[in-house]
Amino acid sequence: MQSNKRPISSIRLFRTSLHPCSYKESEEAATVFVDPDLIIDKRLNSKLSQLGYRRSGAHLYRPDCDRCSACISCRVSVSDMKFSRGQRRIIKRNEDLSVVEQADLNSVAAFDLYRRYIDRRHQGGDMFPATDEQFEAFIKTKTVDTHFFLFYERKRLIAVSVVDFLEQGLSAVYTFFEPDLPQRSLGNFVILWQINKCRELELPHLYLGYWIKGCDKMEYKSKFRPMEFLINGHWTKVT
Numbered sequence: 449m450q451s452n453k454r455p456i457s458s459i460r461l462f463r464t465s466l467h468p469c470s471y472k473e474s475e476e477a478a479t480v481f482v483d484p485d486l487i488i489d490k491r492l493n494s495k496l497s498q499l500g501y502r503r504s505g506a507h508l509y510r511p512d513c514d515r516c517s518a519c520i521s522c523r524v525s526v527s528d529m530k531f532s533r534g535q536r537r538i539i540k541r542n543e544d545l546s547v548v549e550q551a552d553l554n555s556v557a558a559f560d561l562y563r564r565y566i567d568r569r570h571q572g573g574d575m576f577p578a579t580d581e582q583f584e585a586f587i588k589t590k591t592v593d594t595h596f597f598l599f600y601e602r603k604r605l606i607a608v609s610v611v612d613f614l615e616q617g618l619s620a621v622y623t624f625f626e627p628d629l630p631q632r633s634l635g636n637f638v639i640l641w642q643i644n645k646c647r648e649l650e651l652p653h654l655y656l657g658y659w660i661k662g663c664d665k666m667e668y669k670s671k672f673r674p675m676e677f678l679i680n681g682h683w684t685k686v687t
Contacts (some may be wrong), residue, residue, distance in 0.1 A: 456495050459483055463512060470574060471663050475516045481509040488591040494615040500678045502657050503612060503621055505589040511658070519658040521678035523617065524639075525685060526646040526654055528674045535671075538633045539640055545606070547641070548598045553588050557605045558598070561624060562587060568627040587622065594621070599638070607634050611642065617653030618646050639672060 460483040469477040484506060486492065493503065500521040501508045511519040531539070559580070566578035575582065591612055599607035607625035611618050620642055625634035639656070646654050659677070660666045669675070674687045 456492075456499075459486065459492075466514070469513070469516070471660055471665065472516065472518065475513065477516075478512050478514065479509050480512040481507045490591075490593040490613065490615060493591055493593065493612055493619070497614055497619055497655055498616065498683075503591070503619065505585045518660045518663075520660070522656050522659040522669060523676050523683070524643060524654040524656065524672045525674045525676055526617070526643055526652055528685075529643060529672065531640065532671075535636070535640055538637050542632055542634075542637045544601070546600045548600065550596045550598060552590075553596045553608070553610075555598075555605070558587075558608050559583050561605055561608060561626060565624040565627055587624075597638075597641075599625075599634075599641075601629075606632075607638055609638050609642065611645075614651075614653075614655070617651045617655055618642055618649075619655040620657070635668065636671065643672070 461480050462483070464479045464481070466476040466478050469475040482488075482492075482496065482501070488503065488506075488508060493508065496508050499510075501510045502521070503509075510521075511517075513519075562583055563578040566575050570576050575586075587608075587610060590610075593613040595611050595613060597609040597611060598605055599609070606629060607623065609623040610621040612621055620639065623635065623638045625638070639654070642654050646652070653676070654672075656669050656672070658666070659669050659675075674685050676683045676685050678684075
């Protein structure tokens with residue numbers, strides 16, 4: 449693995465060939481990703497997150513489509529956000545949960561939970577069906593500053609959140625949860641918990657990846673405002 453102490457502008461980038469878009473059926477997508485031989489440390493991950501990159505397993509990437517620019521990087525402005533009444537109810541509904549922080553994710557229960565989540569929530573998607581190899585590459589592969597947060601209902605594991613620690617915030621890489629507990633609103637709850645974690649650590653932003661206007665899969669991100677969108681190279685606040 450190569451050191452990444454060189455300037456960001458000198459890092460090699462690679463571009464995929466065109467492939468069907470996962471979010472817009474009529475579009476073809478392409479992705480730019482960072483030299484996979486580089487070590488993803490906090491400095492590199494932080495700088496590229498500010499530039500709109502996202503981590504997936506061992507890769508830092510951003511969309512680079514020929515005809516579409518619908519994917520917009522988004523982050524929550526933590527200090528400005530005020531929880532709505534509904535969000536406060538979600539937090540209260542999950543006060544009984546305990547959270548365990550781990551540096552690695554070596555748990556049979558975690559894979560079983562991941563498999564149930566993918567098989568129930570993402571049937572027909574490019575992640576279905578869940579496999580051990582996919583779990584290893586996408587979930588367990590980490591940076592030197594990745595933490596795994598495990599949420600328990602008594603002794604039962606019901607949610608796992610993969611989080612990268614950045615210089616200017618936290619990056620919510622991926623969360624999976626028990627699909628048979630809709631009353632807990634676990635997907636929303638974990639984001640609210642991450643916002644509070646940012647406040648606890650005095651970090652200003654929670655990065656939520658990409659947002660696409662009109663995309664049902666992305667709509668949940670609109671509930672966490674004020675949001676900042678990366679538009680023409682500048683982070684712009686949207687209330």
